[in-house]
Amino acid sequence: MSFEGKTAWITGASSGIGEALAQEWASRGANLILSGRDEGRLSAVANRLETETRTLPFDVRDEDAMQAATEEATRWKDGVDIFVANAGISQRSPAVDTAMQVYRDIIDVDLTAQIAATQALLPHMTARGNGKLLFISSIAGKVGVPMRTAYCAAKHGLIGYADALRGELSQSGIDVHVICPGSVATNVSRNALTGDGSERGRSDKVIDNGIPPGEAAKRILDAVEANQREIIVADGMEEAMGEMRRTPDQLFDQVAGMVAAGYMEKMQAED
Template identity: 80%
Template sequence: MGFEGKSVWITGASSGIGAALAREWAGRGARVILSGRDEARLNEVAASLTAETLVLPFDVRDEDAMREATARATQGAGVDIFVANAGVSQRSPAVDTAMQVYRDIIDIDLTAQIAATQALLPHLTQRGSGKLVFISSVAGKVGVPLRTAYCAAKFGLIGYADALRAELSLSGIDVHVVCPGSVATDVSRNALTGDGSRRGRSDKAIDEGIAPGDAAKTIVDAVELNQREIIVAQGMEEAMAELRRTPDQLFDQISQMVAKGYMAKMQVEDQ
């Protein structure tokens, strides 16, 4: 599929991969909806685009605000592609990490992404088409030290997306999981430490990582090719992620279960 005239809604769009994705899709003729907490920065991204844009600022943990944004986003041309990109990382050993940090990261990186998707699903299923793009991480495939909360959330996001893909396999809605490795953004600088404070400094691996624009191009190209699992990494990170890549044959096998009536049978048995 091409993206000319399509409507793409991106959360976490004020910087990093989200902003780069906005620029990439806008450059391919898409209408872009930008969401995040920082309205001023969202407006700066919008001003840098030549495409039609809509800015819908909200905190992903505020479900009332999220539902209001969903109602606005689905008016008119509606939403063709939703990118669940908002998130926060971590840099702390498990033994030194407060439970509130686990709750906060899982709330932002997993629960809020599920809530936003669930709110949008009726719109997409009624249309009978669309794409859901979940930005997970190589750390959603491989357990990485100092990121126990982040890994838990990102592993969970992949599990939700894979199950959802199977359920929607007859609906015309595609589900994509993106697993970036080190991308040169502020992800490490904004990461939470063990007491929940902002780390405030970056990592060498992140600073020398893939340029956000290059990562965005790889992601959008792969979505256009309808790749279900998209790894955006290099070197050792790419090798680790490839070792844990889910085979397409397994995705197909689960979808075939749905096609053969698995869901309908289970629902009848539950009645």
């Protein structure tokens, strides 16, 4: 797939992997819709891109604002070709010391809000009969990582939603891609929540020494261009862990075959 002239909409686009994806897509000729909470930072990113851009700031937890942004995004240019569910927040705290509200907050941002945004856009994409949905999960969405119980729960859940959705859409012309980054040199650790819900405020060495965001974005888009359904972006031990838990392509094909054979119609007929 060539990205030339396509429109990609990225949530969490003001920094980190989201910003890097915007820069990489712009270099490949795509138009960009950038979303996040901070309008000023989104505008700063947009001003650095040598392509046509639109900024749609909103908090992913505000469903009314998200619905309004979806309506605007689908009216811009020829509509949304690619959607990236990227907004998220991490965690650094033992489960025994973590308030239940932290679980609710992280799952709301990293899972529920991403599902809501995708659901709002699905009618547009299915009516067009083509498109790509990218879900930014994590190696922590494949492997249970200590000090990240809420984050792991949300990211595992995002993969489950994406995999089930991929099967449902397998006859629609819409591709679903799950991206599992390992340590990428962003502010994810610094912005992570601690057990009482406060911001951690400091980074990890493994994150600081991680894959540069620009390199991660290039790996992701190269894999999307090659139509890889599950994309692991990690090095060393993290890559090995992700590969051990990689879902085989044969399983994706089996689920798609069930849908092609009328599985969903049979289930609905029994209701």
